[in-house]
Amino acid sequence: MLTIDGVALSFEAGQTLMEAATAAGVYLPHLCHHPEFKPHGSCKLCTVKVNGRFASACTLPAAEGQEVLSETLELRQLRVRITQMLFVEGNHFCPSCEQSGDCKLQATAYALGMLDSHFPHFFPARRVDASHPDILLDLDRCILCELCVRASRDMDGKSVFGIAGRGMESHLVVDAESGALVDTVIEVSDRAVKICPVGAILIKRTAYEKPIGQRLYDHHPIQAVLLQADQGGGSCDQ
Amino acid sequence: MLCEIVDHHGGEATSLLQVLIDVQMRFRCVPAGVMTFLAEILHLPRTQIQAVVEFYSFLSVTSTGRFDVRFSDSVTDQLLGSRDLATRLCQRLGVKLGETRADDAVSVHLTSCTGLSDQGPAALVNGQVLTRLDGDRIVQMADFIDQEIDLDAWPKAWFRVEDQVQLEGLLLAEELPLGACLERAGTLDAVGIISEIDRSGLRGRGGAGFKTAVKWRFCYEGAEGTLPGDPSITRYVVCNADEGEPGTFKDRVLLSRNAHDVFEGMTVCARAIGALRGFLYLRGEYRYLLDTLLKVLEARRSRGLLGRNILGVEGFDFNIEIHLGAGAYICGEESALIESLEGKPGHPRNRPPYPVTHGYLGQPTVVNNVETFVAAARIMAFGADWFLSEGTAQSTGTKMLSVSGDCERPGIYEVPFGTPVSVVMHRCGADDPMGVQVGGPSGTFIGKAEFERILGFEDLSTGGSMMVFSQARDVVAIARGFTHFFAHESCGFCTPCRVGTSLLRQLIDKIAEGHGTPHDLVEMTQLAAIVKNASHCGLGQTAANPLMQTLERFPERYQERLKTTLFEPGFDLDGALEVSRQMTGRADANAHLTQVG
Numbered sequence: 001m002l003t004i005d006g007v008a009l010s011f012e013a014g015q016t017l018m019e020a021a022t023a024a025g026v027y028l029p030h031l032c033h034h035p036e037f038k039p040h041g042s043c044k045l046c047t048v049k050v051n052g053r054f055a056s057a058c059t060l061p062a063a064e065g066q067e068v069l070s071e072t073l074e075l076r077q078l079r080v081r082i083t084q085m086l087f088v089e090g091n092h093f094c095p096s097c098e099q100s101g102d103c104k105l106q107a108t109a110y111a112l113g114m115l116d117s118h119f120p121h122f123f124p125a126r127r128v129d130a131s132h133p134d135i136l137l138d139l140d141r142c143i144l145c146e147l148c149v150r151a152s153r154d155m156d157g158k159s160v161f162g163i164a165g166r167g168m169e170s171h172l173v174v175d176a177e178s179g180a181l182v183d184t185v186i187e188v189s190d191r192a193v194k195i196c197p198v199g200a201i202l203i204k205r206t207a208y209e210k211p212i213g214q215r216l217y218d219h220h221p222i223q224a225v226l227l228q229a230d231q232g233g234g235s236c237d238q
Numbered sequence: 239m240l241c242e243i244v245d246h247h248g249g250e251a252t253s254l255l256q257v258l259i260d261v262q263m264r265f266r267c268v269p270a271g272v273m274t275f276l277a278e279i280l281h282l283p284r285t286q287i288q289a290v291v292e293f294y295s296f297l298s299v300t301s302t303g304r305f306d307v308r309f310s311d312s313v314t315d316q317l318l319g320s321r322d323l324a325t326r327l328c329q330r331l332g333v334k335l336g337e338t339r340a341d342d343a344v345s346v347h348l349t350s351c352t353g354l355s356d357q358g359p360a361a362l363v364n365g366q367v368l369t370r371l372d373g374d375r376i377v378q379m380a381d382f383i384d385q386e387i388d389l390d391a392w393p394k395a396w397f398r399v400e401d402q403v404q405l406e407g408l409l410l411a412e413e414l415p416l417g418a419c420l421e422r423a424g425t426l427d428a429v430g431i432i433s434e435i436d437r438s439g440l441r442g443r444g445g446a447g448f449k450t451a452v453k454w455r456f457c458y459e460g461a462e463g464t465l466p467g468d469p470s471i472t473r474y475v476v477c478n479a480d481e482g483e484p485g486t487f488k489d490r491v492l493l494s495r496n497a498h499d500v501f502e503g504m505t506v507c508a509r510a511i512g513a514l515r516g517f518l519y520l521r522g523e524y525r526y527l528l529d530t531l532l533k534v535l536e537a538r539r540s541r542g543l544l545g546r547n548i549l550g551v552e553g554f555d556f557n558i559e560i561h562l563g564a565g566a567y568i569c570g571e572e573s574a575l576i577e578s579l580e581g582k583p584g585h586p587r588n589r590p591p592y593p594v595t596h597g598y599l600g601q602p603t604v605v606n607n608v609e610t611f612v613a614a615a616r617i618m619a620f621g622a623d624w625f626l627s628e629g630t631a632q633s634t635g636t637k638m639l640s641v642s643g644d645c646e647r648p649g650i651y652e653v654p655f656g657t658p659v660s661v662v663m664h665r666c667g668a669d670d671p672m673g674v675q676v677g678g679p680s681g682t683f684i685g686k687a688e689f690e691r692i693l694g695f696e697d698l699s700t701g702g703s704m705m706v707f708s709q710a711r712d713v714v715a716i717a718r719g720f721t722h723f724f725a726h727e728s729c730g731f732c733t734p735c736r737v738g739t740s741l742l743r744q745l746i747d748k749i750a751e752g753h754g755t756p757h758d759l760v761e762m763t764q765l766a767a768i769v770k771n772a773s774h775c776g777l778g779q780t781a782a783n784p785l786m787q788t789l790e791r792f793p794e795r796y797q798e799r800l801k802t803t804l805f806e807p808g809f810d811l812d813g814a815l816e817v818s819r820q821m822t823g824r825a826d827a828n829a830h831l832t833q834v835g
């Protein structure tokens with residue numbers, strides 16, 4: 001047994017805190033975590049306090065007697081700030097983004113009650129790669145969660161994507177000398193194409209099949225959607 | 239030629255970084271075509287190769303000059319005028335800082351501390367070390383470069399690196415007879431060696447101070463579900479010679495005057511944990527030591543101190559390889575170092591599991607600092623009691639300090655743990671300093687009032703960097719320099735550090751340049767807490783230390799920079815309008831709001 005915000009829950013050996021929480025119906029905010037992939041631990045949205053120390057719930061093994069704090073003022077504030085960092089680091093123009101309403105970053109921001117971007121925007125110069133006939137890459141929106149990297153490598157067996165650079169220069173690259181997606185072996189049926197939590201990897205000619213206003217997070221808070229999906233009740237990927 | 243380089247490094251995927259370092263030396267960049275070629279012959283995703291090339295400062299996609307000059311940009315180099323020298327060199331050569339001249343003859347960069355703070359301003363030219371630069375040398379250097387005079391023909395004195403050992407203690411004073419500690423280790427089993435190290439109380443010298451014996455024991459015991467010391471499990475010993483913390487250079491001195499002791503310590507560890515293979519991870523800045531170190535390894539092999547059946551002891555087999563780094567502070571963090579050894583970008587891993595059970599290639603691995611191995615070797619040879627004769631109960635033995643900055647005698651001081659800072663200040667000839675940065679930017683900044691604090695894990699824990707600052711120095715500028723360092727060196731893996739250190743940099747720039755408001759100080763403090771609490775590794779967790787510690791000790795130095803000296807926690811309306819005023823070019827009374835405090 002362990003407790004999250006005072007509520008006791010049981011867990012199975014080998015589970016991470018995130019997995020234990022999800023199974024027990026407790027939502028812990030997350031972006032780089034996905035139940036089908038090995039924990040990554042980079043976005044830090046899942047930061048909780050375990051026995052007084054900060055930890056990432058998606059990577060920390062659940063253990064007997066852990067006293068976990070999640071919905072405290074301090075942690076909520078911390079998560080809002082981290083989400084705001086993700087917003088100002090890239091270029092997120094939600095009103096004109098094809099993914100608006102289906103975007104996990106946007107939905108998480110709503111869930112956390114984020115009202116502004118707080119920090120000054122960096123307005124980085126990032127690429128759009130429209131070279132591929134079926135797939136569009138808009139790196140303005142990439143939050144470096146590496147889900148596409150993991151999906152392409154571990155599920156598609158291709159390693160089409162990678163993260164290159166260091167610090168704020170970190171950026172998504174594709175497996176081609178030309179740097180263009182069309183020169184990679186990616187296919188529209190690849191898992192990597194559908195895994196992006198934001199609108200950085202899009203399938204062309206499908207963007208407005210569902211009108212804005214009728215999309216997933218337009219009607220369902222991300223807490224409920226992810227709990228259901230992560231518990232194995234269907235996919236919330238694109 | 240490429241195949242030659244690949245073969246030379248064994249053709250394994252793990253050798254990627256080593257291969258790329260050589261490619262960079264030959265081609266002055268890693269061309270896109272080479273990346274594609276290497277992907278094929280090393281059976282690696284091309285994305286990984288590009289990731290590595292773009293991660294390390296000393297690798298580049300675009301061509302560097304035939305003379306590639308990198309000025310050490312540590313605060314101590316800056317105090318000695320390094321920025322000005324770099325600018326002057328650029329002017330004389332007609333090249334912009336950070337760029338390559340159109341004719342490809344020269345490129346000039348700034349680089350993080352090169353580990354020569356006691357003899358700066360320092361720089362690297364094509365990987366060779368230049369010390370004690372001054373205006374005259376810069377003028378001559380520019381001529382040499384313009385005339386394309388080979389480095390071999392440059393004055394030898396320019397490349398001289400001195401040890402500058404100012405004070406010898408337990409470790410440095412006593413000569414360790416070659417093989418003495420291995421003879422003893424050869425007669426002991428794992429438990430015997432580990433218990434002797436345990437008795438000595440030795441704790442890691444890299445900064446964190448983890449008990450060395452405990453680390454070795456965990457590695458010997460291996461992962462859960464395996465048998466302690468199971469010989470079928472491959473284990474590794476890694477010596478951390480990344481020494482990236484600005485202001486520290488004691489590992490460089492140990493590697494140049496006590497290399498045998500370092501390798502001896504690694505060999506003792508190998509004996510204890512049952513490792514057959516070890517690595518010395520040598521930071522790229524210390525490449526100039528590589529040939530000498532390789533010769534030392536060769537000498538040890540021919541004397542039976544390395545290789546098979548060491549000193550004739552059946553089954554005592556161990557070999558050491560040297561891997562180079564390529565300009566990335568984060569690779570000093572042990573799990574990032576292991577990633578780098580595996581030929582990847584230096585992203586710290588998730589822990590648990592820890593390297594002691596899941597390290598290099600997922601196998602149990604000990605990572606220790608250079609000085610830790612030197613101490614371990616001597617403890618083996620002279621016994622735990624010898625080591626226990628100095629230091630305090632919690633911090634046994636001595637510590638090597640790298641002293642630099644505003645003092646008469648910079649260099650290496652080996653002092654017993656428990657020594658107050660004031661004693662070191664007196665020794666090095668620092669007269670009435672304003673403050674000392676203990677343990678580098680990630681350590682602790684202390685002001686004059688705290689000079690009686692002691693060096694040791696119970697108080698001022700330190701990897702050994704001690705930067706002294708005189709009363710004339712600007713504490714805000716110092717903290718700003720350190721903040722820039724962290725933003726530059728953040729590996730980019732996790733959000734709070736990747737974005738947060740850049741946000742902190744923006745804030746301190748704004749304040750230092752006189753555009754800050756009281757609100758910015760509040761903002762900085764809140765942001766600092768988030769970067770510290772949510773970051774993935776020690777880099778992010780300590781990146782805000784310089785700002786917070788100097789703000790705490792010298793609040794007036796910050797406040798006097800602010801637009802209004804009135805300090806009011808909370809939102810400052812007038813201050814917040816400053817940006818708008820600047821943008822609209824207004825300074826009239828109507829562009830201000832008076833806040834009733």
Ligand SMILES: Cc1cc2nc3c(=O)[nH]c(=O)nc-3n(C[C@H](O)[C@H](O)[C@H](O)COP(=O)(O)O)c2cc1C
Pocket residue numbers: 441442443444445446447448478479480481482483567568569570571572573605606607608610775776777
């Ligand atoms: C950002 C960062 C940089 C580090 N750099 C170094 C280094 O250059 N040298 C070093 O020995 N330890 C460094 N460390 C500490 C290592 O992670 C590790 O604790 C140490 O090598 C263990 O050796 P020890 O127990 O002998 O001190 C660094 C840690 C962090 C978080």
Ligand code: SF4
Pocket residue numbers: 141142143144145146147148149172195196197198200201
């Ligand atoms: S493209 Fe999407 S999935 Fe890939 S790293 Fe960026 S945000 Fe994550």
Ligand code: SF4
Pocket residue numbers: 568585586727728729730731732733735736773774775776777778779
């Ligand atoms: S704290 Fe900084 S250096 Fe450490 S993993 Fe995060 S981004 Fe990388």
Ligand code: FES
Pocket residue numbers: 029030031032033040041042043044045046047056057058059
């Ligand atoms: S969800 Fe845990 S770090 Fe991203």
